[in-house]
Amino acid sequence: MYAARVSGREPARGGVVDLLGLLAYASLVAFFRLAEDASLAIALADKADLAGLAVAQFGHFQMLRERITQLGSDPEEAMRPFVEPVDAFHARTAPADWLESLVKAYVGDGIAADFYRVVAQLLDEPTRALVLEVLADSGHAEFVIKRVREAIAAEPAVGGRLALWARRLLGEALSQAQRVAAEREPLARLLAGDSTGQLGEIGRMFATLTDAHSQRMAALGLAE
Amino acid sequence: MYAARVSGREPARGGVVDLLGLLAYASLVAFFRLAEDASLAIALADKADLAGLAVAQFGHFQMLRERITQLGSDPEEAMRPFVEPVDAFHARTAPADWLESLVKAYVGDGIAADFYRVVAQLLDEPTRALVLEVLADSGHAEFVIKRVREAIAAEPAVGGRLALWARRLLGEALSQAQRVAAEREPLARLLAGDSTGQLGEIGRMFATLTDAHSQRMAALGLAE
Numbered sequence: 001m002y003a004a005r006v007s008g009r010e011p012a013r014g015g016v017v018d019l020l021g022l023l024a025y026a027s028l029v030a031f032f033r034l035a036e037d038a039s040l041a042i043a044l045a046d047k048a049d050l051a052g053l054a055v056a057q058f059g060h061f062q063m064l065r066e067r068i069t070q071l072g073s074d075p076e077e078a079m080r081p082f083v084e085p086v087d088a089f090h091a092r093t094a095p096a097d098w099l100e101s102l103v104k105a106y107v108g109d110g111i112a113a114d115f116y117r118v119v120a121q122l123l124d125e126p127t128r129a130l131v132l133e134v135l136a137d138s139g140h141a142e143f144v145i146k147r148v149r150e151a152i153a154a155e156p157a158v159g160g161r162l163a164l165w166a167r168r169l170l171g172e173a174l175s176q177a178q179r180v181a182a183e184r185e186p187l188a189r190l191l192a193g194d195s196t197g198q199l200g201e202i203g204r205m206f207a208t209l210t211d212a213h214s215q216r217m218a219a220l221g222l223a224e
Numbered sequence: 225m226y227a228a229r230v231s232g233r234e235p236a237r238g239g240v241v242d243l244l245g246l247l248a249y250a251s252l253v254a255f256f257r258l259a260e261d262a263s264l265a266i267a268l269a270d271k272a273d274l275a276g277l278a279v280a281q282f283g284h285f286q287m288l289r290e291r292i293t294q295l296g297s298d299p300e301e302a303m304r305p306f307v308e309p310v311d312a313f314h315a316r317t318a319p320a321d322w323l324e325s326l327v328k329a330y331v332g333d334g335i336a337a338d339f340y341r342v343v344a345q346l347l348d349e350p351t352r353a354l355v356l357e358v359l360a361d362s363g364h365a366e367f368v369i370k371r372v373r374e375a376i377a378a379e380p381a382v383g384g385r386l387a388l389w390a391r392r393l394l395g396e397a398l399s400q401a402q403r404v405a406a407e408r409e410p411l412a413r414l415l416a417g418d419s420t421g422q423l424g425e426i427g428r429m430f431a432t433l434t435d436a437h438s439q440r441m442a443a444l445g446l447a448e
Contacts, residue, residue, distance in 0.1 A: 025268075028268070028271065028272065028275070031259070031275055032259060032262070032263040032271075032275070035255070035256060035259035035260070035278070036259070036260065036263070039256040039259075039260070043300070044249075044252070044299070044303055045299075045300060047252065047256075048252065048285070048289070051252070051255055051282055051285075052282070052286075054259070054282075055279050055282045055283075058276070058278075058279045059279075061272070062276075065272070076268045076269060
């Protein structure tokens with residue numbers, strides 16, 4: 001089941017498989033991390049809500065993995081280069097408590113959705129359709145807004161701590177993303193739209209993601 | 225959204241909610257345990273397979289929870305009496321390695337399916353339809369058979385260890401089930417089909433589950 005249509009620009013092919021491998025591995029790990037965080041919740045309803053986010057991530061993983069196979073690549077091979085940076089991100093951002101888990105779920109969901117939106121424009125048609133399908137299935141973390149706002153209302157000092165936490169999450173995500181862009185030439189070329197000023201293009205993409213992140217922080221009631 | 229039809233025998237109502245609460249909590253915990261076990265796998269494909277089983281369990285949880293709400297009960301309340309026995313079962317059956325995780329997933333999936341099959345006969349029509357739907361979605365653990373047979377072929381001593389492990393899993397499950405039957409009168413009455421010889425009826429149900437378990441162990445290549 002090789003793809004009937006791929007991008008006209010053959011160099012982009014490796015970039016597409018790289019991108020799908022990165023997104024697939026990130027989704028799989030998000031599933032495990034969210035499930036683990038959810039199991040720490042005390043209330044059964046909280047457990048179930050965060051478990052639901054985990055399950056959505058697993059659905060994304062399955063779709064992305066299937067597309068890698070359709071493109072004639074091995075999903076395990078495609079994911080392997082991204083195991084280390086994705087694992088490093090999570091190792092550096094282990095939530096200390098339930099509220100930090102919630103904020104991490106919300107921030108992660110939001111950054112992922114923004115990233116999907118940006119990369120969709122750069123992809124061949126069948127891959128773009130897949131990415132838009134994954135994107136349509138994001139936004140499950142909206143319930144977090146209410147919980148975080150309630151926690152801040154009950155104890156205003158929580159807001160400052162969570163604002164710092166959210167900033168750290170974004171910083172760690174961008175730091176790992178920079179590392180990936182530097183190490184994976186085909187992916188970097190894809191993300192830069194084959195531009196010669198690759199690093200500048202990627203920097204602009206990160207700036208866009210950062211702006212959107214700031215808007216979400218405002219929605220959470222977290223001053224930057 | 226109260227149920228339009230409930231069983232004609234009003235005493236069974238508490239039993240049905242008990243049963244749904246037990247199944248819902250067992251599914252939710254199975255989700256977390258399978259996700260945790262899956263995260264310990266080394267190969268990404270193994271991780272993904274067990275994570276898929278976890279996700280199926282979460283789907284069951286969602287269906288069961290919805291039915292509890294339809295019956296006008298609070299899912300959290302309905303699950304609460306079963307938190308301790310279900311948690312105790314898992315605390316006593318923490319897998320020591322990947323193969324034990326696989327066998328636990330397979331045994332658990334099988335016992336659950338047998339149990340759903342038996343209780344379906346005892347339920348009011350809408351609840352029976354739900355239980356049959358959950359049942360139709362079980363059997364995802366069939367991939368385990370191949371893995372376990374391969375492991376035993378490579379190292380025959382593994383077979384004896386896993387056979388003991390499977391027997392312990394069944395024993396712990398029946399022991400917690402006995403405890404639940406003794407403590408939850410409405411549930412015990414439902415399971416015994418309102419028979420006066422309740423404990424005898426429930427004993428016969430357990431014997432049926434044990435027979436089916438033995439057949440599955442033979443399929444796994446585990447001598448009893």
